Amino acid sequence: ETGVTQTPRHLVMGMTNKKSLKCEQHLGHNAMYWYKQSAKKPLELMFVYNFKEQTENNSVPSRFSPECPNSSHLFLHLHTLQPEDSALYLCASSQVSGGADTQYFGPGTRLTVL
Amino acid sequence: AQKITQTQPGMFVQEKEAVTLDCTYDTSDPSYGLFWYKQPSSGEMIFLIYQGSYDQQNATEGRYSLNFQKARKSANLVISASQLGDSAMYFCAMRGKTSYDKVIFGPGTSLSVIP
Numbered sequence: 001e002t003g004v005t006q007t008p009r010h011l012v013m014g015m016t017n018k019k020s021l022k023c024e025q026h027l028g029h030n031a032m033y034w035y036k037q038s039a040k041k042p043l044e045l046m047f048v049y050n051f052k053e054q055t056e057n058n059s060v061p062s063r064f065s066p067e068c069p070n071s072s073h074l075f076l077h078l079h080t081l082q083p084e085d086s087a088l089y090l091c092a093s094s095q096v097s098g099g100a101d102t103q104y105f106g107p108g109t110r111l112t113v114l
Numbered sequence: 115a116q117k118i119t120q121t122q123p124g125m126f127v128q129e130k131e132a133v134t135l136d137c138t139y140d141t142s143d144p145s146y147g148l149f150w151y152k153q154p155s156s157g158e159m160i161f162l163i164y165q166g167s168y169d170q171q172n173a174t175e176g177r178y179s180l181n182f183q184k185a186r187k188s189a190n191l192v193i194s195a196s197q198l199g200d201s202a203m204y205f206c207a208m209r210g211k212t213s214y215d216k217v218i219f220g221p222g223t224s225l226s227v228i229p
Contacts, residue, residue, distance in 0.1 A: 041221075042118075042218075042219050042220065042221050042222075043159075043205065043219040045216055045217070045218075048216075056216065058216075088157055090157075090159060092159070100147055100164045100166065101147075101209070102149065102161050102164055103149075103161070103217060104161060105151075105158060105159035105160070105161075106158065107156065107157055107158040108157040108158060108159075110157065
């Protein structure tokens with residue numbers, strides 16, 4: 001595997017379900033990100049982890065719970081979601097070094113909440 | 115507050131022609147970075163090109179070039195010799211002065227390449 005991978009690619013869940021999204025980066029980066037992309041809205045940053053420590057929580061509801069066990073893996077735990085949470089969830093990683101620090105994205109998980 | 119504006123919700127271009135996608139930004143930081151990403155219908159955001167605010171020359175990457183006009187706060191993406199595979203959403207993004215600043219994205223431009 002190369003780059004940033006995300007599983008599952010598609011997920012349909014009920015409002016009472018609990019599920020998790022997984023992201024893995026194979027780039028040796030030290031920062032990872034979760035973004036939400038809803039239809040007709042700009043990409044929204046949800047969480048940032050630098051060196052496994054959460055450094056940003058962009059006013060995300062508590063029904064979204066991130067976990068970063070190491071610098072290569074990032075999870076987004078989901079519980080009691082609402083239909084408006086249906087969106088494309090993108091994971092990204094970057095090497096924070098003071099340069100361009102370009103973020104590289106995974107293919108996303110398309111989530112539908114029924 | 116930082117802001118990215120992309121005024122073209124949709125663009126069409128003939129195959130093999132060049133196209134310019136507009137991006138203007140607003141920031142009070144003297145140092146910042148500008149990015150362009152491509153998002154095909156599959157969903158993945160693909161990094162295309164980067165321009166630092168202090169870079170003397172406009173960035174180029176293959177068929178992509180960034181027309182950076184700092185005084186106008188614009189960072190337009192130029193795609194030369196368009197290909198059918200260029201049909202996608204294109205997002206302009208900006209990061210503040212430090213690596214720890216958030217990257218904010220514009221609303222995107224949908225590009226369709228016509229055979």
